Amino acid sequence: MQRYFVEKHVDNKIEICGEDARHIVKVMRMTSGDKVLCCTKEGKTALSMITEIANDCVLLEVEEWQEEEKELPVSVTIANGLPKGDKLELVIQKGTELGAAEFIPFIAARSIVKWDSKKASKKVERFKKIAKEAAEQSHRTVVPSVVEPCSLNKLIEVSETYTHKIVAYEEEAKRGEKANFASILSRLQKGDSIIIVVGPEGGLTEEEVEKLRQANFVPCSFGPRILRTETAPFYALSAVSYETELMR
Known part of the structure; x- marks a missing residue:
């Protein structure tokens, strides 16, 4: 059944306007009497019948x-160093399908892409649209938030409220470190929040990792193989889902 995220609802009355309304009428060819699932901003889902098209x-x-119960038991934020091309869009789309609650792009030392502040609002709106469509497709009850790219210092500042903080660091993989990520996964409890930092192409610098370490981020290996910047978030989200949804 078609699913839509709604902004306006009063008691048992719901109004869908704009692009979603056009999709219902022009693409899905629905009329009065047809039914859809409506998800509110509070994360509630309602089986709803169309009463009027105006x-x-x-x-x-x-x-x-x-x-x-479609959401992960823990809130996962993916903080991705700005990558090239449309890789961030892929991370947002697939990361939404895998259950991420929030995406925070950040400008890393090795980020090749230069963020154009003049086009920022338009780009972020596109990111939000991708997240919304992926949430509808994957039958989630909430749409992940996507914020405008920030500096590493700002990222560290906003990370203070998280229960667990990790940074994917390829040097840990090269050294054969295996225990840190598994240890954090085993300690996750329902309602916890975890922020996962992934570098851009070329990874994070030693200075960046040290700054994160001093802010209580735990450097982790994601296995013995070196993952691309767009692959590491999927590995982490899948591991969180397996640990908190399938193993318990």
Whole structure:
């Protein structure tokens, strides 16, 4: 059944406007009496019936509030050093499917891409749209947040509230380190938050890793192989899902 994230709802009345309304009418060819799933900003899901199509909006009435458990038991934030091309879009799309709660791009020393502040709002809006569409496709009940790229210092500042903090560091993999990530995974509890820092192409510098280490980030290996910047977040999210959803 088609799923939409909604902004407006009062009691059992829901209104969908704009692009989603056009999708319902023009693409899905739905009419009054058809049903969709509506997800609210509070993470609730409602089986809803279309009652009226007016101008650029679709009006619906809730038939049943449903209990869904689609979100990871822990909140995972992916902090990615700005990569080249459309790799960040891939990380957001697939990371959303794998359960990430938030994406924080940051400008690393080895980031090749230069962030254009003049085009920032337009780019972030595209990132948010990708996250929303991926959340609908994967039947999630919330849309992950995506923020504008920040500096490493700002990232460290916002990381202070997290329960667990790790940084993927390829030098740890080269040294054969295996225990740190597994140890953190084993300690995860429902309601915990974890931020995972991944460098851009070329990785993080020793200075950046040391700065993160001093802010209580734990340098971790993601296995013996060296992963690309767009692959490491998927490895980490899959490991968190396996540990917290399949093993418990």
